[in-house]
Amino acid sequence: MLSVLTPTVLSREEWLARTAAHEARIDRWTGPHRERRRRGETHPVLDFLFTYYSQTPGRLRRWHPGPGVALAAPAPHAAARWYVDDGATVRLDVEAFVTDRGDIVRFIARLLAATASRPAFSGCFGLHEWAMVYRDTGTRHPVPLRLGQEGTDAVVEGHTIRCSHFDAFRFFTAPAVGRNRLQPTRESQVELEQPGCLHAGMDLYKWAYKLTPAAPGELLADCFELAVEIRELDMRASPYDLRDHGYEPVAIETPEGKAAYVAAQRGFTERAALLRARLLEVCGALVGERRTVVG
Numbered sequence: 001m002l003s004v005l006t007p008t009v010l011s012r013e014e015w016l017a018r019t020a021a022h023e024a025r026i027d028r029w030t031g032p033h034r035e036r037r038r039r040g041e042t043h044p045v046l047d048f049l050f051t052y053y054s055q056t057p058g059r060l061r062r063w064h065p066g067p068g069v070a071l072a073a074p075a076p077h078a079a080a081r082w083y084v085d086d087g088a089t090v091r092l093d094v095e096a097f098v099t100d101r102g103d104i105v106r107f108i109a110r111l112l113a114a115t116a117s118r119p120a121f122s123g124c125f126g127l128h129e130w131a132m133v134y135r136d137t138g139t140r141h142p143v144p145l146r147l148g149q150e151g152t153d154a155v156v157e158g159h160t161i162r163c164s165h166f167d168a169f170r171f172f173t174a175p176a177v178g179r180n181r182l183q184p185t186r187e188s189q190v191e192l193e194q195p196g197c198l199h200a201g202m203d204l205y206k207w208a209y210k211l212t213p214a215a216p217g218e219l220l221a222d223c224f225e226l227a228v229e230i231r232e233l234d235m236r237a238s239p240y241d242l243r244d245h246g247y248e249p250v251a252i253e254t255p256e257g258k259a260a261y262v263a264a265q266r267g268f269t270e271r272a273a274l275l276r277a278r279l280l281e282v283c284g285a286l287v288g289e290r291r292t293v294v295g
Helices: 012-039 055-062 094-115 127-131 150-156 198-209 217-236 255-287
Strands: 007-009 069-072 083-085 088-092
Touching: 007 012, 007 150, 012 055, 012 069, 088 198, 094 198, 094 255, 127 150, 198 217, 198 255
Parallel strands: 007 069
Antiparallel strands: 069 088, 083 088
């Protein structure tokens, strides 16, 4: 468990090294993104991580120690919101952070604990992306449909759709909405979220940055890296033809494609479970609640 009562103190050399390592790790993705933006170029897969998710590249690049860790002063964090400088060390002011952000911390903890308590469902085959263009002449991305519109519609009509994630479901086309066995809403998110969902795994990044600066930089980076890899599978299994962008399709309309998708999905589910537990530990350190994670 993280302890905020007896914090670990990092020397200046230690926290400078962790800061540099975090920045170098994040620059692997933010550097190319900034360069594409400078050239006015878009990316149909990776832009999502910087547009749908609201964290800016600059904030993502900023390392934070998290609760239970103090930095030998002087440290630039002293000037940031929710930090306190006692002259010898700089640390997160947990009480001030919880006063301002306690409601979102408790919501995140409730959502993640509920998600972790459920069995993972791995039979969705990424059909949410197909449902987003079902019977729609205008696609959401400026790339062609791999099977064309009629072929895409036929895949949707030949499968059962069981999307539990509201933030995917809300982008379904009108004709696709009634085809979903579930009708998720924002209000039912805690009751429906399940750990096998790729979008629930990607959203661990969102919950990590919503906990910033309480989320340690390493945890934020781990969640972002998982989101990148899940996003790539999500789009490879989508109806779009992304081969010109270097992404080979996962043809979920075939038995081989379904098997490949499920295998990757299960691997992501295992990794997400570990990150979910770490996020819950941070929430527990902030609001003083211990939660049991199942799965």
